[in-house]
Amino acid sequence: MKQTDSTLPGRAIRAAALLATLGLALPAAAQQAPPVAPPAAAVPQAAPAGPLSLMQAVEYALQNNLNVRLSQLQAELNEATLRQSRLQQLPTAQANASQTWNYGTNVDPLTYTFQSQTTRANNFSASAGLNIFSGFQVRNTIRRNGLDYQAALLDIDQARNDLSLNVASAYLQYLLGEELLRASQLRIDTDQQQIERTQKLLRAGAVAESNLLDAQAQLASDEVSVVTAQNQRDLARLQVAQLLNLDQARTSSLQLQVPTLPDPDEMPAMDADADGTYQIAQGTQPQVKAADLRVQSAVRGVEVARGAYYPRLTFGASIFSGYSSARIARKLTGDSTIVPSGFIYQVTPNGPQAVPGVFAGILQPRFETLSEGFGSQVKNNIGKQLSFNLIVPILNGWQARTNVQRSVIGVKQAELRAEQTRLTLRQTIQQAYADALAAQRRYASNKRQVEALTTAYRNAEIRFNNGLLNGTDFNQAKNNLAGAESSMIQAKYEYLFRRKVLDFYQGKPLDL
Template identity: 70%
Template sequence: MKTLRTPFLHQLATAGVGALLLSAVGLPAAAQTTAPVQPPAGTVPAATPSGPYSLQRAVDVALQNNLTVRQQQLTTENTNVVLRQSRAALLPTANAAASQSWNYGTNVDPLTFQFQNQTTRANNFSLSSQVTLFSGFQLRNTIKRNELDYQAGLSDIEKSRNDIALNVASSFLQLVLAQEIVRANEARVNTSQQQVSRAQKLLKAGSVAESNVLDSQAQLASDELNVITAQNQVAFYRLQLAQLLNLPSATGFEIEVPNLPDPDDVVMLTADPDGTYQTAQGIMPEVKAADLRVQSALRTVELARGAYYPRLTFGGSIFSGYSSARIGRKLTGDSTVVPSGFIYQLTPTGAQVVPGLFSGIKQPRFETLSEGFTSQVKNNLGKQLSFNLSIPILNGLQARTNVQRSEIGVKQNELRAEQTRLQLRQTIQQAYADAIAAQRRYAAAKRQTEALTTAYRNAEIRFNNGLLNGTDFNIAKNNLYGAESSMIQAKYEFIFRRKVLDFYEGRGIRL
């Protein structure tokens, strides 16, 4: 069977699962009716596959249907998009623009900059580009920070998957335990029925008092009640596991019961929590995520300090335009004779000066027309190159404040990482102590069960011979049942604690 690795084990190892295992075993315990602690919801539940579920199959279905894992995956994908955008910020920017406008009445021509009183249509076209040459290494520090955030997000996905896997493994083990309790209680009911039948026969033979029969019947009723209570526990844990798998219904949902060894068949644990801790902190995704976020916070400090440095950019642009008010002269091909000399002519009144037509000069004729769109765009073409330097001097101490806040953020992330490691160490130490205690408790409960079994058989012989009343016999019987329940409880608690340690040592969870 594949192994299950989950950091969420340490959250349930000290309280959650242990309490559930304890409440699932005791005979007088009330049936649990509350909803699961973290049932994953789903918009489109998967159909219930046929056949019993193994642990690995249940985990695979839960991971496929769980929305918490999907949400974490989307969050990480968003972080990856931010990372790609920060890398693209190193590229030059390029933008094109175009506009068309109409001016009425008195206005300034956008190209000739002359006042005029006419309707004018104008077009403007531009193409510009800019690249950052230096910005205090802020762009590169942003990329490095976002890379760390993305890696931390991947660790968060692994942690979410491990959390779901542990929830499934815990519910799976609880269901196995509940089913074993049902089988034990059904065996007790069968024994009690045989005892009632035997007591009734002895009563008819006059060997026992009627009170013995009544006590046996009362015990049978109590055992039947315990069976109903245990069956309700099975139904509850089956529903809980089906909800964790996001199945539409628990009807027909069954599991494969694994063959679990008894604790006394396992070599006694040797306490080495420090070695397990050293192994665990190197493989736990929550520890890796905490360390990555410390490094990300350090990059944030460098990013904030980049605001102290000047910012240098280089840009270029090309632009042109058109105005309907712009005019030009166009050669028509005709010519005009212009007088260029004078002659004297005698008249009765005297000599007069008249133009000399014979000495005229021909000049070309032009028309005043609006300049065409294409020629204007070509003639109005302009280009520009520029370097822009921005030197921060005083901006309300914003850069200094941002640096101080980012330095505080580093300390906060360092404390979170330290807290994660501390919780991991304490959980491993507690898991070792609980596993050793459960193994010892199982051995003691087994010896107690063997002793009470012998006492019960002796009490049964005395009861059948009329030498022991029904009350004392039921006390001996219930003492045996209590010892058996304690042994079952210790068995499953040891199994869980041992799997916790296997997980932290990198061996995974196998049932």
């Protein structure tokens, strides 16, 4: 027979699509107390033995999901950036050493004389510098990077909350598939019993053969509903396994608990309206806190850019020495020579007269010219230097002013993003609250419809067994009841999911 939208397969497909849409469309959930995050590169933990509860599935996913681990690595990068900016306050120091060979005509690096020979030269130096003042740029950079690091930590919480709700969505889709499957299997049992009764009535001549054919067609239709529910359940289980980052072997063996969930009319009334939930979530949501921190970071960015207007004062100290193979030294040999310096005169009545054969001389020691040793040159050539450097910016192509203007615009963008985050949060909570109320009302009306259609179906079954109702009308009554039951199950799980979302925004644990 022709399948209509009110039959169980159509309802089941629509229910699965609806819950899938709910899971994908949800933003972040409310922040819980931030747990200690595991190392980002940690090896995935083994899945717990036995069927997983929702809480166990969420905890396992938080330890092994790749998106959460990527957020942790990003936070580690921000921490390294913060640590480096703090180290910028320390002095800088470096040591240099070089060795060169000069050929042909060259200038000796130590004597600064022109020479035409091959020389080997060594230079050694060590220097240190300290930034005394740079327009408070270092201090403001540290504060800005600190705010970025705090925002990155909140991004981890945001990723964990998003993952938690995605796991809950897939988990509830699995439970929906299980409940639809149970309902479909019960209808198949009823169909088989009906076929047996119809066959007996047909052999007794109480009903026409068309009634048996209609019953068999209904059984085939309900078997399609079973396959549809099985596919929905298996796809939901696969989605849970993917969120848990399970391999193929553990995906095949994954089992989920199927708890008995209360109906919406058995649950306590929602204790908060949309505005009350928003006020709670606004103070606990990690994306709101992260957006506010990024506004503060952008303000610090303006201060960093304005630091380029100020003069810069630095202090430097250095020590250096060197060696040149062309440098020579004079060394006493121990011998000496007398160098004539003139005649010796004596006073006579006729005036001073030179004494014949006698000369005056100077005793001059002898020296040996040698290349000065490496150690003595390094020791004798040591030089030291202290310096203060002041740089006053005058004109640099308006780069500083342009950077300040960009930073100011960045602050405005961050403020708008923070406002947009709050607006999105408010709208999401309002939508979840409205959807929960609508699902609750729809469940109540569907429940009344199921009760009425159940009575009508029982009456139709009695008339059909007595030959007073044809198979087509009887199957129509049965399909109407199946459609109403499917709509009631759909409304139940939509309400449960929206209720859990609102509870999570209020800081309550995510559990069934």
